Amino acid sequence: MEAGESFADALPWLKKYSGAVIVVKVGGHAMVDPEARSGIIKDIVTLKFLGLKPVIVHGGGPEIDAMMKRMGKTPQFVSGLRVTDDETLEIVRMVLVGNVNTDIVSLIARHGGKGVGIIGNDGNFIVARKKAPEKVVMNGKEVDIDYGWVGETESINPGILSLLLENGYIPAIAPIGYDAAGNCFNLNADTAAGDIAVAIGATSLVSLTDVDGVMMDPKKKETLIPQLSVAQCYELINKGVVSRGMIPKILSSISVIKGGIKSVHIINGNLPHALLQELFTDKGVGTCITLD
Ligand SMILES: Nc1ncnc2c1ncn2[C@@H]1O[C@H](COP(=O)(O)OP(=O)(O)OP(=O)(O)O)[C@@H](O)[C@H]1O
Ligand SMILES: [Mg+2]
Structure with missing residues (x-):
């Protein structure tokens, strides 16, 4: 298709999103391939030049796993959350802040944008508290799980984000929160992205x-579910269709929609330009979650 034609086709969406704040959660699993990572950041910089205000929240699961293994530790997940002891927290900070965040900010610059990396203690941005221990059923048995330094959001102070967005910067947020005593917490990136999206009244998340969206069977592409309501999301969790890292993604989507944001899109970051296609065409590429 001619470039002129595709721009003309995109006009309704360009109008819809003009000036809109869009939170893009970039999964660690979508960034394993350096080319895919660069392509995603290029699309985000494109959004900026198209007049949107993108906010990046990133994960880093595979890189944290790799570093843990190098240090002789075995990653442990419960309900899609990384159980985080003292050493794991140190590794999470090293990898997310030292490696992934700085790499994303460099890629933003490489594609012509102005990126600024922030974490929860910049301007008291994300105030967090320890996630309470809970009972979880594992292998048919109920067990008490203490997630260690896994946090949940207590409050978001979006001042620093507004400052960056108003001045043309693309914020890149590593999902690490702090409490008033200076304790540091590992936040699931989808949970943090959802809380941030609600706090700043984003147009969408x-x-x-690394998968095409929410699927009845993640191994079978043809089982992709293009559209989900909040009620259907609960059903998928209760039936066990959704597991591992998809659990915090769906729970965060539910709270985002309940928080007043119209839609959450879960898409495959390894498909070239999936983000642009999802936002600027009527052919959605993944799963779109709405209220009903
Ligand atoms: N019903 C389902 N449909 C699709 N994916 C599912 C489903 N149930 C579980 N999953 C798993 O969820 C994974 C995505 O979540 P995961 O946390 O691993 O990645 P991410 O959030 O993109 O990366 P990161 O956590 O590093 O930011 C998929 O790779 C898939 O294995
Ligand atoms: Mg995840």
Whole structure:
């Protein structure tokens, strides 16, 4: 298709999103391939030049796993959350802040944008508290799980984000929160992205991952579910269709929609330009979650 034609086709969406704040959660699993990572950031910089205000929240699961293994530790997940002891927290900070965040900010610059990396203690941005221990059924048995330094959001102070967005910067947020005593917490990136999206009243949240969306069977592409209501999301969790890292993604989507944001999109970041296609065409590429 001619470039002129595709721009003309995109006009309704360009109008819809003009000036809109879009939170893009870039999954660690979508960024394993350096080319895919660069392509995603290029699309985000494109959004900026098209007049949107993208906010990046990133994960880093595979890189954290790799570093843990190098240090002789075995990653442990419960309900899709990484159980985080003292050493794991240190590794999470090293990898997310030291490696992934700085790499994303460099890629933003490489594609012509102005990126600024922030974490929860910049301007008291994300105030967090320890996630309470809970009973979880594992292998048919109920067990008490203490997630260690896994946090949940207590409050978001979006001042620093507004400052960056008003001045043309693309914020890149590593999902690490702090409490008033200076304790640091590992936040699931989808949970943090959802809480941030609600706090800043984003127009939508797009979560880029390594699968095509929510599926009845993640191994079978043809089982992709293009559209989900909040009620259907609960059903999928209760039936166990959704597991591992998809659990916090769906729970966060539910709270985002309940928080007043119209849609959450879960798409495959490894498909070239999936983000642009999802936002600017009527052919959605993944799963779109709405109220009903
Ligand atoms: N019903 C389902 N449909 C699709 N994916 C599912 C489903 N149930 C579980 N999953 C798993 O969820 C994974 C995506 O979540 P995961 O946390 O692993 O990645 P991410 O959030 O993109 O990366 P990161 O956590 O590093 O930011 C998929 O790779 C898939 O294995
Ligand atoms: Mg995840």
